[in-house]
Amino acid sequence: MARKLLLTHIDVPGINTFEVYRQKGGYAAVEKVIKTMSPEDVVEEVKKSGLRGRGGAGFPTGMKWSFLAKPEGVPRYLVCNADESEPGTFKDRYLMTYIPHALIEGMIVASFALGAHTSYIYVRGEMMPQIRILERAIAEAKEKGFLGKNILGSGYDLEIYVQPGGGAYICGEETALLESLEGKRGNPRIKPPFPAIAGLYNCPTVVNNVESIAATVPIINLGGEEYAKIGVERSTGTKLISASGNIVKPGVYEIELGLPVEEFIYSDEYCGGIANGKRMKAVVAGGSSVPILPANLILKTAAGNSRLMTYESLSDGGFQTGTMLGSGGFIVFDEDQCVVRNTWNFARFYHHESCGQCSPCREGTGWMEKVLHKIESGHGSMSDIDLLWDVQRKIEGNTICPLGDAAAWPVAAAIRHFRDEFEWHILHPEESQTRNYGLAHY
Ligand code: NAI
Ligand code: SF4
Numbered sequence: 071m072a073r074k075l076l077l078t079h080i081d082v083p084g085i086n087t088f089e090v091y092r093q094k095g096g097y098a099a100v101e102k103v104i105k106t107m108s109p110e111d112v113v114e115e116v117k118k119s120g121l122r123g124r125g126g127a128g129f130p131t132g133m134k135w136s137f138l139a140k141p142e143g144v145p146r147y148l149v150c151n152a153d154e155s156e157p158g159t160f161k162d163r164y165l166m167t168y169i170p171h172a173l174i175e176g177m178i179v180a181s182f183a184l185g186a187h188t189s190y191i192y193v194r195g196e197m198m199p200q201i202r203i204l205e206r207a208i209a210e211a212k213e214k215g216f217l218g219k220n221i222l223g224s225g226y227d228l229e230i231y232v233q234p235g236g237g238a239y240i241c242g243e244e245t246a247l248l249e250s251l252e253g254k255r256g257n258p259r260i261k262p263p264f265p266a267i268a269g270l271y272n273c274p275t276v277v278n279n280v281e282s283i284a285a286t287v288p289i290i291n292l293g294g295e296e297y298a299k300i301g302v303e304r305s306t307g308t309k310l311i312s313a314s315g316n317i318v319k320p321g322v323y324e325i326e327l328g329l330p331v332e333e334f335i336y337s338d339e340y341c342g343g344i345a346n347g348k349r350m351k352a353v354v355a356g357g358s359s360v361p362i363l364p365a366n367l368i369l370k371t372a373a374g375n376s377r378l379m380t381y382e383s384l385s386d387g388g389f390q391t392g393t394m395l396g397s398g399g400f401i402v403f404d405e406d407q408c409v410v411r412n413t414w415n416f417a418r419f420y421h422h423e424s425c426g427q428c429s430p431c432r433e434g435t436g437w438m439e440k441v442l443h444k445i446e447s448g449h450g451s452m453s454d455i456d457l458l459w460d461v462q463r464k465i466e467g468n469t470i471c472p473l474g475d476a477a478a479w480p481v482a483a484a485i486r487h488f489r490d491e492f493e494w495h496i497l498h499p500e501e502s503q504t505r506n507y508g509l510a511h512y
Pocket of ligand 1: 129156159266356359
């Protein structure tokens with residue numbers, strides 16, 4: 071059995087309550103940091119752990135914390151990004167639902183390290199049950215003296231507030247989230263300045279994903295060096311993976327980074343193989359924003375090595391032959407699925423969610439949606455494939471926030487790896503919506 075750090079006690083009845091969570095060793099990390107460590111010590115442990123942002127970007131958490139500006143007399147904020155909206159990603163919701171104190175404990179540890187006295191959890195607006203669960207967990211922790219004034223008699227004060235999200239995917243982009251938290255429309259800001267310098271109310275702010283914040287608890291309990299021994303290369307620790315699609319056992323799994331992709335898909339401990347005895351056609355490994363890979367490339371790198379569940383191995387070969395770990399939204403497609411239809415579906419989503427500030431994203435996502443629909447519905451021509459390629463190229467790298475890139479990459483990867491499937495739709499208009507291309511290109 072693989073080692074678990076976040077979901078160790080997930081099956082214990084009542085683990086969502088303070089009492090049971092505490093019986094299982096919960097809040098020991100808070101006691102340790104508050105009674106025995108300085109804020110700088112905590113930042114140092116997180117740096118040593120090698121923890122990388124679990125929301126999708128994989129930016130080193132300790133480094134982000136050390137970038138936080140500390141001007142005299144100016145408040146600093148910690149904001150937890152719980153606006154989980156990436157298609158195929160549902161691990162933060164799982165953690166908040168079943169073991170909410172893991173997040174609250176991590177919020178206290180991280181807030182202490184950053185010198186924040188007011189922290190926010192910005193939760194996707196649709197997740198009302200999770201908002202209630204977190205509010206209850208905060209009230210319990212406060213009643214037991216782990217939150218509020220003079221925590222555990224240390225003189226350190228902290229309040230945590232839960233804010234329901236604005237109801238748009240773009241509100242999960244960190245600067246749009248801060249705008250929304252300030253009560254404005256969730257439009258991304260131009261970076262720099264990064265939130266670490268000018269974030270919430272123009273004050274220094276760290277925005278971290280739910281899982282990143284929860285991971286600080288085992289880091290403090292084990293020590294950063296011990297945590298860094300788990301995993302491989304620059305991918306240390308464990309990672310929650312949301313597994314969905316045509317697999318036998320969809321769900322949320324905690325893996326040790328470095329697990330071979332093949333083992334993750336086919337072993338009974340995780341996905342349990344492809345459902346209904348079908349063959350695997352493709353995988354989107356890190357949420358809808360990352361490039362789709364055909365079955366042969368997801369299992370092996372271009373050099374023929376086993377591909378691993380790590381930031382490095384999944385991206386090996388760049389976008390020609392690799393993808394990204396992203397948010398860990400692992401979607402498996404079997405031989406019956408249509409890549410063109412799926413790409414159109416993703417494109418429709420990004421067009422709908424574009425905030426409209428930049429022309430390449432606002433116009434380009436609309437063009438991609440229309441051209442993909444044209445091809446998928448049997449009305450496309452060969453020049454449409456080149457048009458699609460051209461449009462996605464013009465979006466990538468030319469927008470304020472990563473939503474533009476996220477819309478472009480899946481289209482580019484689908485054309486790169488499944489061009490024959492696009493051509494088949496164009497050459498067989500009468501069958502385009504009634505039959506799938508299957509695995510014919512293998
Ligand atoms: P990013 O790479 O722009 O930034 C990563 C983090 O590092 C940010 O917090 C940024 O402020 C910080 N940072 C980078 N350079 C810095 C510097 N020089 N000084 C101070 N701070 C610095 O990526 P971003 O926008 O945070 O995330 C994009 C990713 O989010 C995508 O790759 C996608 O996979 C993922 N995503 C996840 C979703 C989910 O539901 N979990 C939803 C949508 C996207
Ligand atoms: Fe808005 Fe798209 Fe520009 Fe991001 S890239 S700021 S979502 S228009």
